[in-house]
Amino acid sequence: MSGIFDEPQEKARTQNQGEKSRTDSFLLSLGFPRLKVHHSFDHFDFTLPARRILVIGPMGSGKTEYSARVWRDAKIAIKKGKAVASISTYAGADRRRTHFVRFGIDKERFKDYPEDALAYRGGYELCGSDISQAVDSFELESIIATHPEAGTWIIDEASFYDERIAYLIRNESEARGLVFILPTLILNFRREIFNQAARLLLENSTDIFPLSAYCEHEDCIADSLYTYRYYTVSGTECPALYFDPLIIIGGDKLKDDPKEPNYCTRCDLHHYLPGKEYSFFTLKPLGEAASRGDMKPLLAELSAINGNIEESRLYASLKRLHIDTETPSPEHMNALKVPCIAEKALCYLYAEQNLLSVEQLSLAVNSLGLDREYLSKRLADNRRPQDF
Numbered sequence: 001m002s003g004i005f006d007e008p009q010e011k012a013r014t015q016n017q018g019e020k021s022r023t024d025s026f027l028l029s030l031g032f033p034r035l036k037v038h039h040s041f042d043h044f045d046f047t048l049p050a051r052r053i054l055v056i057g058p059m060g061s062g063k064t065e066y067s068a069r070v071w072r073d074a075k076i077a078i079k080k081g082k083a084v085a086s087i088s089t090y091a092g093a094d095r096r097r098t099h100f101v102r103f104g105i106d107k108e109r110f111k112d113y114p115e116d117a118l119a120y121r122g123g124y125e126l127c128g129s130d131i132s133q134a135v136d137s138f139e140l141e142s143i144i145a146t147h148p149e150a151g152t153w154i155i156d157e158a159s160f161y162d163e164r165i166a167y168l169i170r171n172e173s174e175a176r177g178l179v180f181i182l183p184t185l186i187l188n189f190r191r192e193i194f195n196q197a198a199r200l201l202l203e204n205s206t207d208i209f210p211l212s213a214y215c216e217h218e219d220c221i222a223d224s225l226y227t228y229r230y231y232t233v234s235g236t237e238c239p240a241l242y243f244d245p246l247i248i249i250g251g252d253k254l255k256d257d258p259k260e261p262n263y264c265t266r267c268d269l270h271h272y273l274p275g276k277e278y279s280f281f282t283l284k285p286l287g288e289a290a291s292r293g294d295m296k297p298l299l300a301e302l303s304a305i306n307g308n309i310e311e312s313r314l315y316a317s318l319k320r321l322h323i324d325t326e327t328p329s330p331e332h333m334n335a336l337k338v339p340c341i342a343e344k345a346l347c348y349l350y351a352e353q354n355l356l357s358v359e360q361l362s363l364a365v366n367s368l369g370l371d372r373e374y375l376s377k378r379l380a381d382n383r384r385p386q387d388f
């Protein structure tokens with residue numbers, strides 16, 4: 001676009017040219033655009049305009065704590081005189097004036113804190129009138145319009161908004177030099193880009209801070225970038241299968257209910273994700289056959305999964321990959337102890353892959369006697385509500 005902010009950005013880019021790391025190549029391997037990758041956290045530079053800064057990492061990696069530090073830096077910077085104001089202000093927006101926007105449905109999570117708190121694990125900052133709440137990009141747009149003096153915007157969980165947010169942020173930033181700090185999840189439990197909004201935010205960002213956490217496996221202290229979804233069945237950790245419903249709405253409290261997932265952070269080695277090959281090699285083709293009118297093979301596989309899992313192609317696939325191999329990893333097989341696997345497969349084929357009609361879905365549920373309540377809940381979570 002205009003290019004009016006190119007010069008300071010170019011300066012910052014040059015300063016960071018030497019920074020190369022494993023994280024950098026990891027992000028590139030995921031297809032992330034080439035961005036400036038930071039490794040240390042200096043005090044925040046309020047003189048650089050027009051930045052969209054993604055702060056990414058798994059839960060517990062300190063994304064909100066990062067935001068709180070920017071907040072505290074701003075409180076110091078704002079006390080400086082006119083000379084600083086002149087290099088941190090453009091078109092009436094002073095980047096030392098920071099506004100925090102919480103994602104709307106997040107209220108429950110921090111209900112033990114004051115209304116205006118920017119809360120992170122281990123503490124909080126009080127934001128007074130410089131905090132708002134939004135549920136979509138339209139609400140965010142009007143909040144930005146009513147605070148023209150704020151130059152730095154911390155938007156928590158930007159990936160949870162609609163896709164429009166990526167362009168709203170880019171346009172506001174290019175027009176008035178606004179800086180956006182975006183602490184958010186970027187990868188889902190499948191180690192894939194969370195959603196389309198996350199992808200567009202990446203495409204339109206200028207800077208990225210990848211934060212890692214310790215792997216939460218009890219015998220490991222490696223760096224971890226991944227969110228791991230698992231279920232607890234009779235005290236045993238059971239990894240979620242690859243085709244587990246993409247979205248499961250629920251709090252982040254630890255759950256013993258084998259139908260409700262838990263999350264933690266794991267390194268590459270301890271992030272078990274069984275069933276990816278099966279999902280593409282077997283399950284999706286069965287769904288495609290159903291979409292062409294041949295439902296029988298899918299019903300046979302779902303019936304085996306539901307009634308006698310050792311007869312299923314899912315069992316055969318996991319056994320071949322994780323048991324009948326030179327380096328067996330039986331942990332993966334625990335995924336089959338989780339209830340409602342046939343329901344999860346249907347949710348994947350219907351809500352995510354759009355391969356089944358409502359009639360086919362009902363046919364499978366009725367003929368196999370599946371758990372209607374579970375399936376209805378998961379379909380609603382994935383924005384394809386359907387009652388049986």
Ligand SMILES: [Zn+2]
Pocket residue numbers: 215216217220221222266267268269270
């Ligand atoms: Zn580990």
